[in-house]
Amino acid sequence: MLSELKTIAAYAEEEATSRGLAVVASIVDIHGNPALLHRMTGAPMHSLEMAFRKAYTAATFAVATDELTEKVQPGGPLFGLAVNSGSKLIGFGGGAPFTVYGGERFGLGISGGTTEEDMDIMAAAIARHEGI
Secondary structure, eight states: OHHHHHHHHHHHHHHHHHTTOOOEEEEEETTSOEEEEEEOTTOOTHHHHHHHHHHHHHHHHTSOGGGGTGGGSTTSTTHHHHHSTTOOOOOSSSEEEEEOTTSOEEEEEEESSOHHHHHHHHHHHHHHHHTO
C-alpha cells in the first residue's frame, strides 16, 4: 500500500512540476493519521501544515475540502470547529478523499500554489491514480 501512496505523491509532483510549482503532498488514513508526507524542494514551509490539514479534513469528513468552504465561515454549521485553536479542520480547496485498490479510504492534501492550482494538482493526481 505504501508504494501506491508514493505513486500518488509522484503524480502530484509531476503535475506540479509541469506547472512550474513546488508543493507538499500529504496523505492521511481514514482516522487522520499521517501515512505519507512529500515536500518538493522549494515548497513553502507553511504548506506542510496546510497540506496535512487538507488531507485530514478530506479523510475524516469524506469530502473534498472546497465543499466545506461555506460551512466553516462565520454563521456556518462548522464554524466552531474551524476556529477551535486545536482544530485540524480546514475549508481551503486542495484536499479530497480517495481509495486505494484494497478499498481503504485516505485523504490527499496539496499545498504550495493558489487554491485553484492546489485543487487542480490534487484532482490530476487522484484521476491518474484512478485511471480516469
